[in-house]
Structure formats: C-alpha cells, structure tokens
Amino acid sequence: MRHSNHSTVIARGGFLRRDPSQPRTRAVRRVFAGVLALVLAAFFGPAPLASAARATDYLIPLPGASSAEGIAAGAGTTFYAGDLGNGDIFRGDIRQQTASLFIDVPDGRAAVGMTVDVGNSLLFVAGGGTGQAYVYNTDTGQTVAVLQLTTGPAFINDVTLTSEGAWFTNSVAAELYLVPVGRDGELGSVRTLSLSGPAADTSSQFNLNGIAATPDGESLIVAHSGNGALYTVDPATGASEIIEGVSVPAVDGIVVKGNQLWAVQNMLNQVSRFVLDDDQESGKLKGVITSDLFKTPTTAALFGDTLAVVNAKFFQPGSTTFEVVVVGAR
Numbered sequence: 001m002r003h004s005n006h007s008t009v010i011a012r013g014g015f016l017r018r019d020p021s022q023p024r025t026r027a028v029r030r031v032f033a034g035v036l037a038l039v040l041a042a043f044f045g046p047a048p049l050a051s052a053a054r055a056t057d058y059l060i061p062l063p064g065a066s067s068a069e070g071i072a073a074g075a076g077t078t079f080y081a082g083d084l085g086n087g088d089i090f091r092g093d094i095r096q097q098t099a100s101l102f103i104d105v106p107d108g109r110a111a112v113g114m115t116v117d118v119g120n121s122l123l124f125v126a127g128g129g130t131g132q133a134y135v136y137n138t139d140t141g142q143t144v145a146v147l148q149l150t151t152g153p154a155f156i157n158d159v160t161l162t163s164e165g166a167w168f169t170n171s172v173a174a175e176l177y178l179v180p181v182g183r184d185g186e187l188g189s190v191r192t193l194s195l196s197g198p199a200a201d202t203s204s205q206f207n208l209n210g211i212a213a214t215p216d217g218e219s220l221i222v223a224h225s226g227n228g229a230l231y232t233v234d235p236a237t238g239a240s241e242i243i244e245g246v247s248v249p250a251v252d253g254i255v256v257k258g259n260q261l262w263a264v265q266n267m268l269n270q271v272s273r274f275v276l277d278d279d280q281e282s283g284k285l286k287g288v289i290t291s292d293l294f295k296t297p298t299t300a301a302l303f304g305d306t307l308a309v310v311n312a313k314f315f316q317p318g319s320t321t322f323e324v325v326v327v328g329a330r
Contacts, residue, residue, distance in 0.1 A: 060324040068322035070114040073301040082111025113158030120185030124166040126156040149177040169208040174200035199231035199240035210254035223251040244282040253299030269294040
C-alpha cells in the first residue's frame with residue numbers, strides 16, 4: 001500500500017515533539033483480529049443469531065478494510081473507524097452514509113478502540129498487542145505521536161477522553177494509562193495508574209475493555225469482559241467499585257451520555273442500554289438493541305438518538321467486507 005510520509009515519536013519525558021527522521025518498520029501484524037477472535041470464541045462460545053433489522057437500520061461499508069473493531073464520533077456526523085489488523089483509519093459520515101480510507105498507516109500498527117478530541121483535531125487510537133497508542137491529526141491525517149504505553153504484557157484495547165487527557169485500558173494487565181493533553185493539544189508524558197479492587201481482576205484471558213468518563217469527569221467507568229461487569233475507577237488512586245445491577249456478558253465497548261450507558265455485547269450481537277444513578281453506584285436495564293445486521297459488534301459511537309456500531313465479524317472467517325451498522329439508540 002502507498003504510505004504518506006508520517007512523522008512519529010516515542011514518549012520519553014516532558015512534552016512530545018514529532019521526529020520526522022524516525023524510520024518506519026514493515027512488520028505486518030494482521031494476527032490481532034484472528035487472535036482476538038480465538039480468545040473470544042474460547043471464552044464466550046459461538047455468537048447467537050440476532051433479531052430482524054428495523055427498516056431504519058443501514059450499513060456503511062468500509063471499502064478495502066481487512067478487519068474492523070473501533071469507532072469514534074468526530075465533528076457533526078463524521079465518524080472514524082479502524083482496521084484492526086493493519087491500523088488503517090477510515091473516515092465517514094452517518095448522514096451521507098459513506099466512508100473512505102483516510103489514513104494509510106505504516107505497517108506494524110493496529111487500531112482497536114479510539115476517541116476524538118474535536119477541539120484539538122486529534123484522534124487517539126489503542127494499539128492492541130503493540131503496547132502502543134497512536135495519535136493522528138484529523139485535519140491532515142498525519143501521525144502526531146506514537147506512544148509506548150507499556151513494555152509489559154499488553155493488549156491496549158480502548159480509550160476515552162477527559163479534561164486531563166486520554167485514558168487507555170489494557171486487557172491483560174490491571175493498569176490504565178493516561179496521556180495528558182494540554183489546552184493547545186500538546187501531549188504530556190505517559191502515566192500509569194495501577195488498579196485495585198474488582199476491576200484489577202486479571203484471571204480471565206480478556207479483562208479490561210471499554211472505557212468512558214462519568215458526566216462530572218470525576219470517575220472513569222471500565223467494562224470488564226471476563227467478569228461481564230462495569231466498574232467505576234478513581235483516576236487519582238486506581239480504586240474501583242462495581243456498578244450494581246448491571247450484568248453485561250461479553251461486554252466490549254461502552255458509550256456514556258448523561259446518566260445513560262450503552263454496552264456493546266459482541267458475542268450476543270446486541271447493545272444494552274442502562275440508566276445509572278447519579279453516583280454511578282447502580283444501574284437499571286432500559287432496553288436491548290438488536291439487529292440482524294450485527295455481525296459481532298464491538299464498539300459504538302453516539303450521534304444524538306443514533307448509534308453507529310462496528311461489525312468485527314470475528315465468527316465469519318474469510319470475511320472480505322467490513323462495515324458500520326447504524327441503528328436507533330433506544
């Protein structure tokens with residue numbers, strides 16, 4: 001594939017600057033999608049069939065994608081979605097119902113969960129088994145930074161944005177990683193937050209997954225795939241507590257707006273909507289969104305009363321097409 005002349009940087013200390021002279025490697029890592037599918041299959045078993053699609057549900061193809069997993073809402077009705085195995089980034093519009101390749105990244109990257117800092121024109125992408133995170137400029141498509149979040153066991157799975165910066169989960173370690181983001185979009189040195197309490201459980205093959213911030217920004221909410229649960233995390237101490245009344249087997253990505261939370265349940269081909277209490281101590285199930293267009297959905301982005309959900313197709317080996325499913329959020 002043709003690659004643009006991206007500039008990269010590895011976090012060392014202080015604020016990050018691009019290093020255009022850094023060489024690029026050409027080690028293709030297309031194994032992530034296959035490995036992830038095997039792990040999920042072993043843990044959850046085969047995916048059940050979903051109910052019929054509503055007339056308003058529709059697909060937006062990701063042309064040329066070899067896999068898919070993450071999605072993020074950008075400005076207006078713009079979304080960004082990633083090719084899990086090779087890290088390429090697509091940009092689309094749910095209103096125009098179109099998408100196209102936006103960033104043809106250097107080989108050796110991956111794209112799992114992602115989030116957009118609209119004000120600073122930054123796209124943050126979790127790098128899976130690389131232990132890295134990637135930051136792209138949403139205006140130019142250029143690489144702003146390559147961040148080595150950890151050199152230990154890693155599957156960097158998802159990311160959310162708070163007033164402090166971008167927080168990343170690791171599915172095989174009881175850690176979160178903060179990339180500080182300054183007022184003008186400058187990036188600070190990576191900080192590691194060790195977790196305690198129930199969210200620190202790493203007894204399953206896949207543990208921490210989706211992440212979101214509470215409405216007041218004082219806590220984080222993390223999804224735990226192995227436990228089928230949601231936990232709050234204190235970003236200052238790493239202490240965690242369960243959100244009572246919420247059962248989410250096969251949970252993957254989560255979306256939070258106000259006191260509502262949507263949990264994508266990949267192996268169940270559904271998205272569950274919960275209403276949380278003001279302290280995020282408990283929640284109640286308010287609805288389950290299903291569609292026969294879902295093919296192992298993994299993450300979602302919210303646009304008003306609409307959800308854009310990625311089909312990962314982990315149980316359709318040999319799939320050559322990947323897409324975003326647009327459904328009602330209730």
